[in-house]
Amino acid sequence: MAAAGAAPRGQTAAEAKAAVRAWVTGADARRFDSLAEGTVLCQVTHSNLRQNIIELRLDLHATVRSTKELLYTFNGTNMEFMELQLFSGDALVRPLRTPAPPTALGEAWWQC
Numbered sequence: 001m002a003a004a005g006a007a008p009r010g011q012t013a014a015e016a017k018a019a020v021r022a023w024v025t026g027a028d029a030r031r032f033d034s035l036a037e038g039t040v041l042c043q044v045t046h047s048n049l050r051q052n053i054i055e056l057r058l059d060l061h062a063t064v065r066s067t068k069e070l071l072y073t074f075n076g077t078n079m080e081f082m083e084l085q086l087f088s089g090d091a092l093v094r095p096l097r098t099p100a101p102p103t104a105l106g107e108a109w110w111q112c
Contacts, residue, residue, distance in 0.1 A: 035057075038059060038060045038061060039057055039058070039059060039060065040057070040058055040060055041055045041056070041057060041058075042055075042056045042057075042058050043055065043056070044056050044071065044074070046075050046077070049075060051074070051075055053074055058070075064084060064096050064097065065079070067084065067096075068082050068084065083095065084096040084097075
């Protein structure tokens with residue numbers, strides 16, 4: 001039996017590390033294949049907390065208000081103090097504000 005942290009017989013530590021990495025990231029290219037129609041994956045960050053919610057699934061028909069309600073359960077920030085911004089990569093697409101008829105996230109994206 002190999003000692004804790006040791007590579008299996010016949011493998012160097014680098015080879016074992018590469019094998020684990022390949023196993024963990026093997027399905028990354030297919031992660032969007034099982035995404036339901038009308039669903040988006042979002043990465044959510046908080047401006048004041050060291051918090052990063054990776055691949056939060058949101059419905060494109062969800063309103064900005066319902067999205068804020070969901071985010072409240074993750075970070076505890078009151079909805080009135082939230083400012084949602086839609087980014088594509090590092091570029092700001094537009095801020096998402098709660099309008100007076102509620103706009104769905106998908107509509108906010110396509111109105112850009």
